[in-house]
Amino acid sequence: MPKVTIDGVTIEVDEGTTIMNAARKVGGEIVPPAMCYYSKLDKSGGKCRTCLVEVTKGSDKDPRPMPKLVASCSTPIMDGMEVSNKTSQKVLDARKGVVEFLLINHPLDCPVCDQAGECDLQNLSYEHGTEGTRFEEKKRVFDKIDIGPFIQLHMTRCIMCYRCVYTADQITNERVHGVLKRGDASEIGTYIEKAIDNDFSGNVIDVCPVGALTDKTFRFKSRVWFLNPMDAHRNCDKCSGKAVVWMFGEEIYRVTGRKDQYAEVEEFICNTCRFETKDLAKWTIEGPRHISRESVISQGHYEMQPLKIENNNEETK
Amino acid sequence: MLSNRSIKVSNKKMTFWERIYLPAIIGGMFVTFKHIFKKKATIKYPEQKRPVSDVYRGKHILKRDENGAERCTACGLCAVACPAEAISMIASERKMGEENLYREEKYASVYEINMLRCIFCGLCEEACPKEAIFLTTELVPPFLERQDFIYGKDRLVEQVDKRVDVSKRKLKHTV
Numbered sequence: 001m002p003k004v005t006i007d008g009v010t011i012e013v014d015e016g017t018t019i020m021n022a023a024r025k026v027g028g029e030i031v032p033p034a035m036c037y038y039s040k041l042d043k044s045g046g047k048c049r050t051c052l053v054e055v056t057k058g059s060d061k062d063p064r065p066m067p068k069l070v071a072s073c074s075t076p077i078m079d080g081m082e083v084s085n086k087t088s089q090k091v092l093d094a095r096k097g098v099v100e101f102l103l104i105n106h107p108l109d110c111p112v113c114d115q116a117g118e119c120d121l122q123n124l125s126y127e128h129g130t131e132g133t134r135f136e137e138k139k140r141v142f143d144k145i146d147i148g149p150f151i152q153l154h155m156t157r158c159i160m161c162y163r164c165v166y167t168a169d170q171i172t173n174e175r176v177h178g179v180l181k182r183g184d185a186s187e188i189g190t191y192i193e194k195a196i197d198n199d200f201s202g203n204v205i206d207v208c209p210v211g212a213l214t215d216k217t218f219r220f221k222s223r224v225w226f227l228n229p230m231d232a233h234r235n236c237d238k239c240s241g242k243a244v245v246w247m248f249g250e251e252i253y254r255v256t257g258r259k260d261q262y263a264e265v266e267e268f269i270c271n272t273c274r275f276e277t278k279d280l281a282k283w284t285i286e287g288p289r290h291i292s293r294e295s296v297i298s299q300g301h302y303e304m305q306p307l308k309i310e311n312n313n314e315e316t317k
Numbered sequence: 318m319l320s321n322r323s324i325k326v327s328n329k330k331m332t333f334w335e336r337i338y339l340p341a342i343i344g345g346m347f348v349t350f351k352h353i354f355k356k357k358a359t360i361k362y363p364e365q366k367r368p369v370s371d372v373y374r375g376k377h378i379l380k381r382d383e384n385g386a387e388r389c390t391a392c393g394l395c396a397v398a399c400p401a402e403a404i405s406m407i408a409s410e411r412k413m414g415e416e417n418l419y420r421e422e423k424y425a426s427v428y429e430i431n432m433l434r435c436i437f438c439g440l441c442e443e444a445c446p447k448e449a450i451f452l453t454t455e456l457v458p459p460f461l462e463r464q465d466f467i468y469g470k471d472r473l474v475e476q477v478d479k480r481v482d483v484s485k486r487k488l489k490h491t492v
Binding site for chain 2: 109110111112116219220221222223225226296299
């Protein structure tokens, strides 16, 4: 099996694995951030350029470094390849530039946006971006499109990652979702109104790294950090029924898929679970969802199981 | 006795002048009389008030913008920054025709500060991304009922005809 060294960590991976997936096998700090790549979606990746890494040694056969930074999500590894991610200043500088470009047309409406607190772009710019902006021109605007009662589309917030397009292509049976126009003017559209009829169309909300596609049934209801995410399941004839319910007291405010450490859902859930099952009696609560300590959602969120008190008193046993 | 630090009480017998107490009383009266001519340390509070700092942290205010629209967009950052968990809010979506009332498409339909919980630390005004909440030099008055200390939007939002100047408390580094 080919060997690859990422930030000084050597790992053996299968032939044809991308640098991104090799890094994810190691895990931790060396994993490049990704805005468009989604391991559950075929052909995703290569759009956002946030996962750029420097290949300092091409392979054992040809040890020359690659002339430019490469997108780690779509570059397969070679035997003996050496990659620097966090250790390369070039990569960090490039990423700073990429974040600036992503934010050029992204509105500064985090206080209004429902995605705030669990937004990949927020995390990315917090970690890799700059504090100020140099962009003085007008940001792009779009006509508002109403795409049905469940999903809210904010085209201004879109970063063109194509994740929702691939979701609609691959999870649903027919092609109902796509990108119109090009460059600055490109927008998610076409038959998006028709995608709503599909049972799994709600997953475009979970795959969206920003707040371009959000849950209309949760719109402006609360902020994610005031809610308690709980693992829950129910018997569903369409999907696995495994989801996260976001609770405020005894009330379910919204339902999402279970996201892993790379903010990718483990299993796609159906629209019935997501939008129409907000009655606590219909769910079996498994326990609190694990939330990273760095996340704002972890404030006021307790994951400790109730303590079991052992009774050593023989008389009351 | 163990610590060797105890002091023995002296039960010295008082002299005649000490026993009639008069010299001591007159001495005390003289000190009191002297203070009549000195500058008073106190003020008559409700009528007179001491000057407070420009950035005194008193009762909160929810600012309006230059057009009179409420600046608060119910983002919840003040509530999450609040160490005393005194702030709570419910957001609503702005409807057509309310653009002159609310600045953003989302606004706080309910915004409550529990003044009994509040410790007036000013973290809410520091957290606010919209320059909506500020603390003022005004004090929160006492009430007889606990319920009265929960300030809703009726008492927090700035009145259109009675603007409060907060220019001195704005952070210098904000853009």
